[in-house]
Amino acid sequence: MTELGLPDTILACLFDLDGVVTKTAVVHAAAWKEAFDEFLRDYEGEQGRPFDADAEYDEYVDGRPRADGVRTFLDSRGIALPEGAPDDPPDAHTVHGLGNRKNDLLLAKIRTFGVEAYEGTLRYVEAVRAHGLRTAIVSSSANCRDVLRSVGAEHLFDVRIDGIVASERKLPGKPHPDTFLAAARDLGVEPSAAAVFEDALAGMDAGRAGGFGYVVGVDRVGQAAALYAHGADVVVEDLAELGGKR
Numbered sequence: 649m650t651e652l653g654l655p656d657t658i659l660a661c662l663f664d665l666d667g668v669v670t671k672t673a674v675v676h677a678a679a680w681k682e683a684f685d686e687f688l689r690d691y692e693g694e695q696g697r698p699f700d701a702d703a704e705y706d707e708y709v710d711g712r713p714r715a716d717g718v719r720t721f722l723d724s725r726g727i728a729l730p731e732g733a734p735d736d737p738p739d740a741h742t743v744h745g746l747g748n749r750k751n752d753l754l755l756a757k758i759r760t761f762g763v764e765a766y767e768g769t770l771r772y773v774e775a776v777r778a779h780g781l782r783t784a785i786v787s788s789s790a791n792c793r794d795v796l797r798s799v800g801a802e803h804l805f806d807v808r809i810d811g812i813v814a815s816e817r818k819l820p821g822k823p824h825p826d827t828f829l830a831a832a833r834d835l836g837v838e839p840s841a842a843a844v845f846e847d848a849l850a851g852m853d854a855g856r857a858g859g860f861g862y863v864v865g866v867d868r869v870g871q872a873a874a875l876y877a878h879g880a881d882v883v884v885e886d887l888a889e890l891g892g893k894r
Contacts, residue, residue, distance in 0.1 A: 652776060653882075653890030658861050659841040661776050662831045663769070663805070664711070665787035667847035668866050668887075670795055671764045673710065677701045679754040680709055684721065687746055691727065706871065711848025713788045713811060713821035714747040755791070758798075765799040768888035773804045775891075782806050784831035786844075788814070788821045807834040822850040825858030832860075845887070852878035864890070 650656050667673030684699035699705075699721070708724055709717035715731075722729060722743075732742025738749035773783060784807035785792060792810035796802040809819075809831045819826040825839075832842045843862040844855035849871075855863035856879030865875030865883040872883045884890060 650779070651891050652772075652779060652781075654843055655862055657841055658781065658843045660782040660784065660832060660835045660837045661773070661843050661845065662784045662786050662828050662860075663773065664844075664846045664848065664851050664866075665785055665789060665792055665795065665810075667710075667868050668845050669765060669769050669773075669785065669801065670799060671766060672758070672795060673847065673868065675757050675761070675763075676710075676754060677705045679750050679757055680705060680717070682753050683746060683750040686749070687741070688725075691741070702869070706849060706869070706874070711788060711822045711846070711850035711854075713814065714751065714790075715743050716821055718743045718747050718750075751790075758791075758795075763795055763798045765801060766886065768886040770799075770801060770804070772887035772890065773801075777804065782835045782837070784809060784835055786827050786831045787811065788827070790815075807831050809834070822848065823853035823857065825854045825860075828854055828858050828860065832858075847875075849874055849878045852880055855879060 663669055666676055681699045681701040688696040708721040730742045732740055732744040734744050736742050736745035736748060738745060738752050777783060783805050785805040787810045790811035809827045814821060814827050819830055828844055829839060832839050839859045840861045842860050843864060844860045845864045845866060846852055846855060847866040847868055852865055852875055863879055863881050865880030867875055867883050867885050875883045
C-alpha cells in the first residue's frame with residue numbers, strides 16, 4: 649500500500665460528490681423526504697406511511713439518477729406512475745414530475761443553507777494529485793458543476809461525469825458501473841488501475857461490478873457493515889484516515 653492508503657497499482661481516483669466531497673447527502677435526503685411525503689399524502693391520504701429518510705433513502709435513492717430513485721422507491725411501495733417527460737412541472741404525478749419537485753426543493757435548500765465540503769476529502773484529493781494520480785468526479789447529480797464551483801473544488805478534478813454527461817452519453821446510472829467506467833476511460837486508465845470512493849450502497853455495487861482496482865467506502869452515517877457487504881475493500885469515516893498528508 650502507498651502512503652495514500654491505496655494499492656501501488658492505482659493510477660487514478662474516481663470520487664462521488666454528495667457525501668464524499670460535499671456535505672450534501674443529508675440535503676438530498678431531506679429534499680427527497682419532503683417531495684415523497686407530499687406525493688404520498690396526495691396519493692394515499694394522511695394515513696400513508698412517510699418516506700424514511702434514513703433506511704429508504706440508503707436502499708432505494710442514494711447515488712442513483714433522479715428518475716431511477718423515484719422509480720425504485722415507488723416500486724418498493726407498489727406504486728406505478730407514468731414516466732412523463734423530463735420537463736414535466738414539479739406538481740405532475742409522473743416519475744419526472746416527482747423528480748423535478750425534489751430538485752426544486754434541493755436547490756432551494758442549497759440556496760438557503762449553502763454547501764460545505766469535507767475538508768479531509770479536499771486535502772486527500774490534493775495529495776492524490778500531488779502524487780501524480782489523475783482524478784475524476786462521478787455523480788448522478790445534474791447540479792454537480794455548480795456545487796463544485798460553490799466550494800472552489802472544480803479545479804481538483806481532471807474529468808467530470810455527472811447527470812448531464814450521463815444523459816448526453818446515454819449512460820445508465822449507479823448501481824450500474826457505466827459512469828465510473830466512462831470516467832476511467834476519459835482519464836486513460838483501465839478500471840483495474842482506478843480506485844472508487846463512494847458513500848452510497850449503489851456506488852459500492854457499481855465499483856464492484858466495474859472491476860475497479862480498489863473500492864473505498866466512506867461511512868458518514870454508521871453503515872460500515874452494509875458498505876462492506878456491497879463490495880468495499882476498506883471503509884473509513886473520513887478520507888484523512890487513508891493518509892496522504894502533505
